[in-house]
Amino acid sequence: MDYHGNFNAEIFEDLFSTLCETLHEKYGPVNIHMDGASYHKRRVENIPTSSTKKQEIVEWLTAHNISFSNELRKPELLELVQMHKEKPIEGVWAVVKGEVARSGPHPNLLSIRNTLLDAFKNKINSKVILGLWRKTLKNAKAYFEADENANLIGEESDDYSDTDDDV
Structure with missing residues (x-):
């Protein structure tokens, strides 16, 4: 959400898709460069971090078919996440x-x-x-x-x- 609280990634994506189609129809292929505004991007998937619970890290690894030992501690599981993201x-x-x-x-x-x-x-x-x-x-x-x-x-x-x- 932007600082005014009325614009987010979903709205931006919808508007941007329409803009791209219009530009392509009128001018052909174009290059667009964007800044890093929060509504210009969003995570498709939440990747575990050090604040993520161990069980959630285990679930993420399992969902991505990444093998691991049940004896691994949270820091070791996070290393696996970093290697595979x-x-x-x-x-x-x-x-x-x-x-x-x-x-x-x-x-x-x-x-x-x-x-x-x-x-x-x-x-x-x-x-x-x-x-x-x-x-x-x-x-x-x-x-x-x-x-x-x-x-x-x-x-x-x-x-x-x-x-x-x-x-």
Whole structure:
């Protein structure tokens, strides 16, 4: 919600979708850059933090099919969360580091720095960003589907019955 209390991410997304469609119809493809206003973004999924209860962390790990030992303590479970959460920025780094690796040996740190800056400037473009965004969206959809298809412990299922009526 913005500081006036009358605008949130849901309203923004609706307006922004309409704006994008209108711009595309009138002008073709356009690039739009936004600031970090709170209503320009929202979390699709709440990722556990140090203030999250241990049981909720366990549920998050289980929902994401991440194996763990029941003996792990909360800090160790949080390490697993950090290792497995989606990090789209890692895709950007992979492109940049790949360029540095392909450029061969470097005589000094300044050479590496310049290669990094050139890679950011020349290789990280809207096509790369869009590809990473699509990959992240695909993963998010897979998480939602996994969550929807998962049976919770104690949840009744048609596959198994506690009664002898089926015999």
